[in-house]
Amino acid sequence: MSDIWEIFALRYGQNSNRTRRESFLFADDHASPHPIDFYVWVLRNGDRTILVDTGFDVEESKLRGRPILQTPAEMLSDFGLPASSIDTVIVTHMHFDHAGSLHDFRHAKLYVQPLELEYVTGPCMCHQTLRHPYSGEHVVEMVRSLYLGNVEFCDGSREVEPGVEVHLIGGHTRGQQCVRVRTRRGWVVLASDSSHFYENYRRGIPFPIVIDMEETLKGYDILRRLADSDDHIIPGHDPLTRAWYPKIEGGSENIVLLHAEPTV
Numbered sequence: 001m002s003d004i005w006e007i008f009a010l011r012y013g014q015n016s017n018r019t020r021r022e023s024f025l026f027a028d029d030h031a032s033p034h035p036i037d038f039y040v041w042v043l044r045n046g047d048r049t050i051l052v053d054t055g056f057d058v059e060e061s062k063l064r065g066r067p068i069l070q071t072p073a074e075m076l077s078d079f080g081l082p083a084s085s086i087d088t089v090i091v092t093h094m095h096f097d098h099a100g101s102l103h104d105f106r107h108a109k110l111y112v113q114p115l116e117l118e119y120v121t122g123p124c125m126c127h128q129t130l131r132h133p134y135s136g137e138h139v140v141e142m143v144r145s146l147y148l149g150n151v152e153f154c155d156g157s158r159e160v161e162p163g164v165e166v167h168l169i170g171g172h173t174r175g176q177q178c179v180r181v182r183t184r185r186g187w188v189v190l191a192s193d194s195s196h197f198y199e200n201y202r203r204g205i206p207f208p209i210v211i212d213m214e215e216t217l218k219g220y221d222i223l224r225r226l227a228d229s230d231d232h233i234i235p236g237h238d239p240l241t242r243a244w245y246p247k248i249e250g251g252s253e254n255i256v257l258l259h260a261e262p263t264v
């Protein structure tokens, strides 16, 4: 098997009713509109598939009043990948919009940072502000997988498969990790929420949900070290990704190819 992978970004949700104040600390034009997209990512190498994050489902979307276009499991199924066929999932962190459909992937190996699991089951969760982006149900699902023997801990940096690595980048949460993927255009880095938008790492302005500012800012440098160029860093939530990367010919407007060069 070669170590060259394809990467597909699948957008399963969006929220247009928000402003720049919700995306950037100290935003000067804080009242301007600033939509957000919600993605999961598929890494494919021949018959081998790795899912990055599991998004959130209808139940969570109702609880938080955030409609989704489709559940990630439905989208994956339309893409030819029923949830039951996925045996490897990298969970970048445990926030509700990244670890929310774990019950659909109970049989899969979950790759997660030990710091994240310690954080979401420890005393920090006594604080509502820190607990808010998590769901107790999702954490319980992760613990369930742990007791099924299905959790693989990635302590810092780890190779998941040749051409696929994870790297710890704290700051947004205690155990946030990015995913570095070897593609035909070089090393692409899925930042997930170590940079929600292109502007976060390019302008050095963090997203407002931050538990450690220094780690967040250092994280932007780590992303740049791991990626072949700034054009190889893919933020976790930016609608520009769908504008900048090609779609599958005749395919869904919600799926773009990140192993291809950006079109702008």
Ligand SMILES: [Zn+2]
Pocket: 095, 097, 098, 193, 236, 237
């Ligand atoms: Zn997120």
